Amino acid sequence: MMHLSPCPEETCDRMARQALFSFVVSFMISRAAVFLIMSGQIPNLFLFLHGTHVHHLNYGIFLLSAVAGFALFKRPVGRAAEITALVYGLSLALTFDEFGMWLHLGGSYWQRTSVDAVIVVAALIGLVAYTPSLKRFESQHLWGSIALVAVVIGFGVVVYVAGLHLGGLVGPTLRDLEMASSP
DSSP states (O other): OOOOOOOOHHHHHHHHHHHHHHHHHHHHHHHHHHHHHHTTSSOOOOEEETTEEEOHHHHHHHHHHHHHHHHHHTOOOTHHHHHHHHHHHHHHHHHHTTHHHHHTTSOOTTOHHHHHHHHHHHHHHHHHHHSOOGGGOOHHHHHHHHHHHHHHHHHHHHHHHHHHHHHHHHHHHHHHHHHHHOO
């Protein structure tokens, strides 16, 4: 029989918040860096091996593998666990920033699917980080939970509708930028 021993609530919550923080910051830095490289504002920092562009989702996959191995075999605690959470968030961001490319096995970096995936992953990490545990769940939390679900659904609809509108406005420009910067 498998026996799970959960970490203390404060530790799990804190590590989830650190993973969320590094996930969001890494995603924003990644998007900004790609845009600046493609627009010629900073030098081309992309890695090419024998003419093949190594996308940063590959760095994320390797980092996720290393973090999983470290967490499984070393079982870090204290500061090491916190650093592991930060690297986990970073590696998730690098991987999911290009989710559309690995889902569709190619295509433009600017696919809407990637941003949608990042929003879903951030929301899931956020729920782990900020939702009270089921042990502490009381009846007064029910209405707050229902309100939270309604707000999240409403936010998802707004993001989807706004994304369709913005995609029509800036999508062609971003695709042109990507095509112009391709080797």
